[in-house]
Amino acid sequence: MIKRAYCWGANNVGQLGSGSTSQSVSTPTEVALPAQVAVSVISAGLDHACLVTSTFVPMCWGGNAAGQLGINSTTASSQPVGVFNFTAAGIISAGESFSCATLQSTKQLYCWGLNTYGQLGVNNLVSYSVPTKVQSTMSWTEVVCGQSMTCGVAADSTYCWGRNDAGQLGFNSLGANRLMPVLVFGGEYMNRVSAWGRTGCAIKNGTIPVCWGMGSMGQLGNGANPLVTLSPVVVNLPGGKAVAITSSGDHSCATVPDTNQLYCWGSNQAGSLGIGSAAASFNTPEAVDFQPTIMASKNLNTLAAAPESGPLPQVGLVAWGSNTYGQLGQGTYNPPYLNRPAAVRGLWQAYAVSAGSYYSCALVDEEFLHSIFCWGLNNYGQLGIGTANNEFVRTPTRVANGYRYVSAGFRHTCAISSSTDAAYCWGENLSGQIGDGTTTMRTVPTKVTGLAAALTISAGRTHTCAVTSGSLAAYCWGANDYGQLGQGNLIPSSLPIRVTTRLWDEIVAGSYQSCGAVDGGISCWGLNNQGQSGTGLTSQTLTQPTLVVGSTGWRGVSAFGPTACAINSNSKVVCWGRGTEGQIGNGSSNNTSTPLLVDLGTEAVQVSSGGDHVCARTHNDDVYCWGENEYGAIGIATYVSTYNAPRQVGILARDISANYDNTLAV
Incomplete structure (x- = not known):
C-alpha cells in the first residue's frame, strides 16, 4: 500500500497542496503528488506544509511570503515543489513561517524562511528562501519547528534556539533570543520535543512527561498556573509516564503506556481539549475518550489518529512493538510504538x-543474492553500512550480499557467508x-579470526558464540565478566576460544549468559542471578556449562535476556529465569530456577526470548507471545502492561525473533 498525503482546512494560499486555492475544505483532500510517490514524513505549519517522500525527496507547498518553501523565491505554490538544491532529506518540520530538514546522508540540519528571532539557527537574523546550514556540525535525530523557535536532538542531548521571551527555550533564562543551537535542560536527555508556541513539552529519560515556558493557562499540567517556568516541570499524568506528547502553546496533550x-490540559478555548467541557482551562491532565497512536496540536486544534483496525498483513516481513529508533522499518519513528x-x-x-536491541536485520532471497538488510539504531555501526553516528535508519538498508545466517545482538551483529561458511x-x-x-x-562486516567454517553464530550483549560445521565445536569470545565464555574463569578474549571438547548442535549468546544443546540436553553458563541457568542452583555465576534440569532431548534454546526458553522432547515450550513481567508464560509473575511448561495448546517448532517478552511459533505456524507489553511487543492491539500466559497474535509465520521491546516475523 502506497502511503499518500491528505490535507483539509483553510486553503487561501494553496496550503492543502491540491493544486488550487479554492475555498476551505472540510474533508481530507489528497495532496497533488505523482501516482507512485509515497510519503514517509509530513508536517504542517501555519499556512504551508512539507513532506519527505519514501525516496527521501523533500517537498513543500502553500504560503511562501518569507521563503518558507525553500524554493529560492517567495512565490506561493498550491502543489508540492522540491526544496531547492536538497536532493535527499531524512526528517522535516514546518514552523509558522519557516522550515527545517536534515540531510539523509549526514544528518546535518538546514533551515529556511522567516528568521526574525533567530529561529533558523544560522547566527544572524537574515531570512533565507533556500536551505541554509544551521551553525552546528552535529548529526540531528529530531527537529521540531514552532512559531518562532526550533528545538532538536543531537548527540543524545536537546538544543533549542530562536525566541525566548517566555523562557520557552528551556535553558533557565528569560528574554534573550538565541541565534544558534544552545544546550538546554542542563544537558538532560529529552526526546519527542514539541514546542509550537511559548510552551514546550518533551519526554525526559524516555518516559517522564515535562513542560516548560508559559503556564498561565495551565498548559504545564502540574496543577499550577505560573506566568513563566524556566525549567521543565513534571506533568501530573496518571502513572507518571508518557509515550507521546504535544504542545500547541496554549494547551498540551499526551498518551500514557x-x-x-x-x-489533555491547558486552555480549552473552542473545546481544544476534547473533553466535552465548557470550562476555560485545566491545569492538570484530563482524560479524553480516545486512544491514539499519533497526535499533533497547534493553536486551538488537536489532531490524533487511532490504531488501524483492518486485517493484519499475512505475507512478507512484519514487525511490532517499540519503534523509537525506527527498528520496525516503517520509514518513520512516529508513532513510537505499534501494538x-x-x-x-x-x-x-x-x-x-x-531482532537486535533497538535495531533489526533480515535475510532476503533477492534474485538468489542472499542479502542482509538492517535498519534502526546505528550508534556503534551495528547496521554494517559503514557509518556509526547515532543515526536512525528507518527503512531496511542493504548491508551485503552472499550470507545465509544473521544474528543481531545488543550493539553488534554477526553473519555467516553462504559460499565459504566464514563468520x-x-x-x-x-x-x-x-x-x-x-x-x-x-x-562493515569483518571476518572472525581463527574460526573454521561456521554452522551457526549468535551475537549476545557483549560476547559472541558459534558452532563450527563438520566438527560441531563450540567457540565463544568477547566479555567474560560473568563466565559467559564457559572457560571456568572470568578472563575476556577478543579471539574465539573453544567451550569444552563436547560436540554441540547449537549455541546462543545471551545478555550475560550462554546456552547450548548437546546430546545430553541443554547446558547454560554465565550470570545466574535470576535463575536463568535453569540448573536449580543458586550460584550467582556459572563459569562452565552446567546441565539444565530435565533437559534431555530438548532443542531450540533461546536466551537473550534473563529469561531462557527451549522446546522440550514433547515439542512443548518451557521457560526459566526471570518471570516478573510474566515472561515464563505459566500464569504467574515469579522467577524460577528450573524450567516450567508453557501451555500453547499445541506443539511448538520455535521459541524466541527477548528477555522481557517471549514469542513462539507452533507446528501450524501460528504465533503466540507473552510477557511485557508496555510498548505493544505482544502484538495483540493493546498496551496492557503484561501478559503472563500466551496470547495469539493472529498471523502465520515461518520465522520469528523477539528482542527487548519489539518483535519480527516473516
Whole structure:
C-alpha cells in the first residue's frame, strides 16, 4: 500500500497542496503528488506544509511570503515543489513561517524562511528562501519547528534556539533570543520535543512527561498556573509516564503506556481539549475518550489518529512493538510504538529475521543474492553500512550480499557467508566481541579470526558464540565478566576460544549468559542471578556449562535476556529465569530456577526470548507471545502492561525473533 498525503482546512494560499486555492475544505483532500510517490514524513505549519517522500525527496507547498518553501523565491505554490538544491532529506518540520530538514546522508540540519528571532539557527537574523546550514556540525535525530523557535536532538542531548521571551527555550533564562543551537535542560536527555508556541513539552529519560515556558493557562499540567517556568516541570499524568506528547502553546496533550489513553490540559478555548467541557482551562491532565497512536496540536486544534483496525498483513516481513529508533522499518519513528503487526517497508522476499536491541536485520532471497538488510539504531555501526553516528535508519538498508545466517545482538551483529561458511561480525567491539583480535569498532562486516567454517553464530550483549560445521565445536569470545565464555574463569578474549571438547548442535549468546544443546540436553553458563541457568542452583555465576534440569532431548534454546526458553522432547515450550513481567508464560509473575511448561495448546517448532517478552511459533505456524507489553511487543492491539500466559497474535509465520521491546516475523 502506497502511503499518500491528505490535507483539509483553510486553503487561501494553496496550503492543502491540491493544486488550487479554492475555498476551505472540510474533508481530507489528497495532496497533488505523482501516482507512485509515497510519503514517509509530513508536517504542517501555519499556512504551508512539507513532506519527505519514501525516496527521501523533500517537498513543500502553500504560503511562501518569507521563503518558507525553500524554493529560492517567495512565490506561493498550491502543489508540492522540491526544496531547492536538497536532493535527499531524512526528517522535516514546518514552523509558522519557516522550515527545517536534515540531510539523509549526514544528518546535518538546514533551515529556511522567516528568521526574525533567530529561529533558523544560522547566527544572524537574515531570512533565507533556500536551505541554509544551521551553525552546528552535529548529526540531528529530531527537529521540531514552532512559531518562532526550533528545538532538536543531537548527540543524545536537546538544543533549542530562536525566541525566548517566555523562557520557552528551556535553558533557565528569560528574554534573550538565541541565534544558534544552545544546550538546554542542563544537558538532560529529552526526546519527542514539541514546542509550537511559548510552551514546550518533551519526554525526559524516555518516559517522564515535562513542560516548560508559559503556564498561565495551565498548559504545564502540574496543577499550577505560573506566568513563566524556566525549567521543565513534571506533568501530573496518571502513572507518571508518557509515550507521546504535544504542545500547541496554549494547551498540551499526551498518551500514557499500557492503554495509550489520551490526556489533555491547558486552555480549552473552542473545546481544544476534547473533553466535552465548557470550562476555560485545566491545569492538570484530563482524560479524553480516545486512544491514539499519533497526535499533533497547534493553536486551538488537536489532531490524533487511532490504531488501524483492518486485517493484519499475512505475507512478507512484519514487525511490532517499540519503534523509537525506527527498528520496525516503517520509514518513520512516529508513532513510537505499534501494538499490532505492520509490514516492514520493501522486504517482501525476506526469509529469516533477527531482532537486535533497538535495531533489526533480515535475510532476503533477492534474485538468489542472499542479502542482509538492517535498519534502526546505528550508534556503534551495528547496521554494517559503514557509518556509526547515532543515526536512525528507518527503512531496511542493504548491508551485503552472499550470507545465509544473521544474528543481531545488543550493539553488534554477526553473519555467516553462504559460499565459504566464514563468520563475520560488525558493530561495537569494546569487549572484543567482533572476534578479530582487537577492540576496535567495525562498521562493515569483518571476518572472525581463527574460526573454521561456521554452522551457526549468535551475537549476545557483549560476547559472541558459534558452532563450527563438520566438527560441531563450540567457540565463544568477547566479555567474560560473568563466565559467559564457559572457560571456568572470568578472563575476556577478543579471539574465539573453544567451550569444552563436547560436540554441540547449537549455541546462543545471551545478555550475560550462554546456552547450548548437546546430546545430553541443554547446558547454560554465565550470570545466574535470576535463575536463568535453569540448573536449580543458586550460584550467582556459572563459569562452565552446567546441565539444565530435565533437559534431555530438548532443542531450540533461546536466551537473550534473563529469561531462557527451549522446546522440550514433547515439542512443548518451557521457560526459566526471570518471570516478573510474566515472561515464563505459566500464569504467574515469579522467577524460577528450573524450567516450567508453557501451555500453547499445541506443539511448538520455535521459541524466541527477548528477555522481557517471549514469542513462539507452533507446528501450524501460528504465533503466540507473552510477557511485557508496555510498548505493544505482544502484538495483540493493546498496551496492557503484561501478559503472563500466551496470547495469539493472529498471523502465520515461518520465522520469528523477539528482542527487548519489539518483535519480527516473516
